[in-house]
Amino acid sequence: MVGGTASAILDTAERLVQTRGFNGFSYADVATELSVTKASLHYHFPSKAELGESLIDRYSERFARALDEIDAELDTPGVKLDAYAGLYAEVLRDQRMCLCGMLAAEFETLPSPMREAIIRFFDLNEAWLQGILAQGRREGTLSFSGTPRDAARSIIDGLEGAMLVARARGDLARFRSTARRLVASVVGAG
Amino acid sequence: MVGGTASAILDTAERLVQTRGFNGFSYADVATELSVTKASLHYHFPSKAELGESLIDRYSERFARALDEIDAELDTPGVKLDAYAGLYAEVLRDQRMCLCGMLAAEFETLPSPMREAIIRFFDLNEAWLQGILAQGRREGTLSFSGTPRDAARSIIDGLEGAMLVARARGDLARFRSTARRLVASVVGAG
């Protein structure tokens, strides 16, 4: 289990990656904010690449838990999709980009273990959404063209892009507008 | 007018930003590739920030010309939208992210002049798309809910997000699938 200091390092590094990118922050940034030395950070996370892996793993696990909660607490596919979009909205409200959306932009500069963890995050999202969409189609509460997989991908792509652009423009309403349209595109007619 | 060397610098730097990000390349990278020295680059573009501004300006101008060509050569709004999505697909085929989508991710780390130029790029796209959408609605060839502006934003967001994710996954087909759905969402029923 990750101790208190390691956890605080991850919290700070996560926020810095989500706002500035993996190539836009340094150990010095994290150390200054936590009032410790860079050497101390290296004790917990020997290299920046290992810190990056830990960040993605933790983010994915937290996201997976949030999806489990949505499944446990909400009933209809339409409401679940609203809640799913709400997860992204929460991140953006903090002026942050999705961690893995940010890292996807920097993909070419990242070590392989980080790349693979990013892919797993998107797979996780796609699999969950695909399940919700397939269920909604079976029940007749959702309607969309093409496969559940393609529809799931369009929703992920749309939410990631909406975050990317809305954050740059400082326009949370823009994200909400695009998110609403995305959900409506499968809750209404296909 | 930009001379031959300056133009070659812009070409190389543009590709590096689109693949690695503004914080993921250096003057040394460009200099090595062009077989000149860093000092020579600084003669043409005194600071990296000024180089960045020039990159966005040139990219926006080229994009605006492409939109003009679409207007001049194609007839119906639906076909124009397909061509618009095709502009993004061309960029992605080169394994590149949209320049301004990439810079939007790094937005927080960029100097103000670059930020403003990025916003102008998105405004340019939005205004053009909005015009196409409004025209299509008037003529009855396009159908969508909400304002042309909101529909335009959703298309931009969707294409940028599809590029972001598809490039990381090395999956051009994924981009094409999402792009097709986006266009179909306004060419078919709203």
Add this chain to the structure above:
DNA sequence: GTCTATAGGCAGATAGAC
């Protein structure tokens, strides 16, 4: 676990010769 100190490299940028 956290520190001081430091290594070794690369970053963006400038001076001045040619």
Add this chain to the structure above:
DNA sequence: GTCTATCTGCCTATAGAC
């Protein structure tokens, strides 16, 4: 316009004391 040489600062990372 392009070069050599150099500056200053920050980067990731390590050694070794406490």
